[in-house]
Amino acid sequence: MSLVFYVIAGLSVAGALAAVLLKNTVHCALALTVAFAGLALLFLELDAQFAGFAQILIYIGAVAILVVFAILLTRGSETPKDTVYSRHWIVGLVTAAGIFAVLGWAVLHSTVALPRETTKPEVTVMDIGNALMGRYVLPLEIVALLLTAALIGAVIVAMHDKEGAQ
């Protein structure tokens, strides 16, 4: 646990908190981007170059942009006058705490289940590619199928409007 880790962790947590607590939705989206960047830096600090860059490319380059696009195209970015907190915040809190507990439990137990590595593993991009195309090819294809289905679904939703207008 170096100083760098604490700085990055602080950045990510601060970004995530700001994403929840800020009032303006676009500010929230930008704060969320900071949290994404913090996660990418954490990956890089662990020497996981591929995961870190993929995190930046996908989450900052695509997901964050889609989030701000969605905000601008739907509701506008005006700050609501009254409180922004939902009335059912207690339910949300319980759900979030539950998910956090399950994830935390899984992460803490995974260290027992997996063999403890004493030396730092040398993982190159080529190894990741080989693994994706060899051992994990089925999960990869399933994810690809899911994404294609989502894409077609989005196109159909968009097309339906047009037919109604004609």
Add this chain to the structure above:
Amino acid sequence: MIEKADQIFILLSHWLVSFLPAWLQAAAMVLLGVVAIVVTFPALFAVTVLLERKGLGRMQNRYGPNRVGPYGIFQPIADGIKSLTKEDIVPRSADAVVHFMAPVFLVVVVFMGYAVLPMGRNMTLVNMDAGLLFFFAIGASSELSVFMAGWSSRNKYSLLGAMRAVAQMISYEVPLLMSSLAVVMITGSLSPNKIVDAQNQYTYGLPHWYIFTPWGFAGFLLFAVAATAETNRSPFDLPEGESELVAGYFTEYSGFKFALFFLGEYVGMMGISGLGTTLFLGGYSAPFSWLQWVPSWCWFFGKVMLSMCVFIWVRGTLPRLRQDQLMNFAWKFVLPLTLLNLMVAALWRFMGEGWLRWVVCSAILLLAYTVMGRVGMRREHFGPRSYRYAE
């Protein structure tokens, strides 16, 4: 002697660092590299801007800047001083923090891309295994700063410009990545250094640059189109179309912040030219084997500046596209061709040596280009254009 001229910057930095205590040397080397990049490319930016204004002037039958210094060569310096002394205006309703962050973020991100480009033999700042991925990841995050600038200005033209810019950059990022993937497939590595090494070989005195293969030539053209769109350059400069949107997403910026956007645009162009050079034009390798005595960094910077001249030439030649043409071109023409190019690159890889693969690969690409162009044009119904209000 030749070796020394080739490695002059490396030797120079080693010599400079040798004055420092041993524990500082590694950090000082990195710092020197960063400083060199941050100094060199803005200087090239100044040269490019002058070249662009003079060159465009020539193309449009006018003089261009000719008042400051002989032939106007000190114009960039005058512009720099002007932008430093101008008042920095922030609109009252603007989101001050985001408005300030946007240009800073853009410039930082744009400079970071240079970290992985091999600018000469042993002249890569960070030699990363996944360097190419790093470049694209960093390039993708520059979209966010465009959005920040447009949204925080609270101006409809800024916002429209930003929306256009982001939509365009997302659309053209896909063909940009796909056309580079062909190179990655053939080289078998994401490291820019290895990609250059693979091209730095000669047969009969001619280099093995990827542009001299059918898939490489097609890939380079597609890459160039996507790169032009990605940097919002003419003919894809709708986000800053001055006849419609004042200046697009940086309408509300003045003084040095405006200069930063300007700098970011040009430095980004040079970065993507450098990437294109690395991927298709052999990076720092010489065009003929008997020219190898010229220092490698000369070739890199020469190729980058040549690409910048092509950018300027294209800007002076082509008219601006319409928004629907832009999107149709990206999704219905460029993207299918890049996908096909990936297949052709795979075919090239598995057909083995010989003239047959040249014929087959070229034929496939040419056929696809012709058929898709014809089919796409047939739907467009070009004809005499009628103007309702302008007669």
